[in-house]
Amino acid sequence: MNANKEKTTIVLFSGELDKAIAAFIIANGAAAYDHEVTIFFTFWGLNALRKDEEVYVKKGFLEKMFAKMMPRGANKLGLSKMNFGGMGPKMIKHVMKKHNALTLPQLIEMAQEQGVKLVACTMTMDLLGLQKEELLDGIEYAGVATYLGDATDAKVNLFI
Numbered sequence: 001m002n003a004n005k006e007k008t009t010i011v012l013f014s015g016e017l018d019k020a021i022a023a024f025i026i027a028n029g030a031a032a033y034d035h036e037v038t039i040f041f042t043f044w045g046l047n048a049l050r051k052d053e054e055v056y057v058k059k060g061f062l063e064k065m066f067a068k069m070m071p072r073g074a075n076k077l078g079l080s081k082m083n084f085g086g087m088g089p090k091m092i093k094h095v096m097k098k099h100n101a102l103t104l105p106q107l108i109e110m111a112q113e114q115g116v117k118l119v120a121c122t123m124t125m126d127l128l129g130l131q132k133e134e135l136l137d138g139i140e141y142a143g144v145a146t147y148l149g150d151a152t153d154a155k156v157n158l159f160i
Contacts, residue, residue, distance in 0.1 A: 006155035015044030024107035063129025
């Protein structure tokens with residue numbers, strides 16, 4: 001880590017589309033201002049990192065149930081308000097496209113290109129039965145101690 005760079009950390013706890021988009025807009029903005037940025041994905045926020053396609057890995061019964069109940073990837077997340085049985089995300093995606101706003105998968109790709117550190121919480125992965133093969137390539141895996149190490153030096157720490 002560069003001691004001279006400003007640091008920004010974000011905990012993405014929410015698995016909702018609008019909150020994930022906000023987290024990535026902030027992260028990309030901070031990275032554009034040359035901040036060293038970490039997004040720590042825990043609990044439902046991990047769903048934004050799931051691959052769209054099903055990955056076959058050995059799981060126990062409860063882990064299989066979690067996998068079936070949780071949205072698979074950035075394109076499947078619901079909205080925090082006005083989800084309307086899945087119509088809300090379709091409407092917001094339509095409005096975003098109309099206004100040439102980047103999609104969540106594009107924001108994730110941009111963050112990776114800008115060197116934003118995407119960290120999946122290993123403890124939560126264990127609890128929910130998620131395995132590395134099920135998550136996007138190019139992300140890091142760590143526990144809360146690693147996040148706290150990054151957050152200690154950061155001037156901006158957000159929980160979304």
